[in-house]
Amino acid sequence: EGKIVTIGEILVEIMATTAGNGFLEPQPLIGPFPSGAPAIFIDQVGKLGHPAGIVAAVGDDDFGTLNLERLKQDGVDVSAVAIHPGAATGSAFVRYRPDGGRAFVYNMRDSAVGRIAATPEAGTLLAAAGHLHVMGSGLPVPAIAGMVRSTLPALKARGGTVSFDPNIRREMMRDESGRAIFHSVLSVTDLFLPSGEELSLFSDEIDEAKAIAALLDAGVKEIVLKRGEAGASHFDRNGRTDMPGFVVAEVDPTGAGDCFGATFLVARRLGKSVLEALRYANAAGARTVTVQGPMEGSSSFADLDRFIAQTSVRT
């Protein structure tokens, strides 16, 4: 079986440690932590011992090195991560607002993310992939959309599979070309991984059950709806399976959905049942939120087994 491969942004995250006056005053910060949704996802795949690779771009700087070292350490193939001496690795500064929500300051506009391109190394990795994980946040980037479009037909033709985490904001679905690529990816998606409100961006149906039915009718094979602390629900032609979340103290929600998705996917590829895969995925999501830093709570199967044995589920 081939690698699980994804395409997209690598950056670092730096966090405020107080929920005071935001970044308007000096304060202790924590980080840099390796980050970027596709990077978090693929790192978790590697951590579970499954072959993994990512197409990305970083600058020739400490933030890039930090990410590359982490991914390599966790077993991810980084041969298709281009290092651009002329661009900096992107960064995101995050803080909690007093209401518990998060606010970001992004340093991405002229960062190395914009240099992601269909290099020969990317071509080699994608041509041998057994599975492509598509992140919706990357699809508005023409180079990423182009690679996704050119990879999908051959991948499907050789029996490969596709997962899709929409990870989008409503604005991305406003224009015609945005909607077109989202729907073309959806039409070849084996595993769709929306969280809560994202479901409504793909369907005219307000009702959850009807939106799910419409997606299954459109050809999506499996849907796993992420419900934060409440856990997750799985849907396919055979019906619906719910799994409650684990009870943990949340300190940093970033990365939960990506670690969840990676874990569900790998567990299923290893032949685990839907129930087992949901339990592992909920455990991976829950562990992620208990530590600061998007990748700092990533999990091996041994970590997950230990966590599941020791932690109660929400009732």
Ligand code: ADP
């Ligand atoms: P996303 O990060 O994509 O928005 P969620 O917030 O739904 O997705 O989180 C993904 C998964 O992580 C959830 O389905 C759940 O399994 C787990 N999770 C997230 N937040 C918590 C929490 N506070 N307590 C327990 N599990 C959580």
